[in-house]
Amino acid sequence: MEALLSTAPDKNTITGPVILAGAGLGTGLLASAAWQLDHALGLTFL
Incomplete structure (x- = not known):
């Protein structure tokens, strides 16, 4: 109660x-990792 009144x-x-x-x-690190995986694996998600 004392903390509430101070x-x-x-x-x-x-x-x-x-x-x-x-x-x-x-967020930047996750986006960069997704971009690198996209290019390394040849995926077409991004």
């Missing part, structure tokens, strides 16, 4: 950009 913590301005960059990096 003041809110300061905003964290680092977390959002870090999560966005991580998601973008992960």
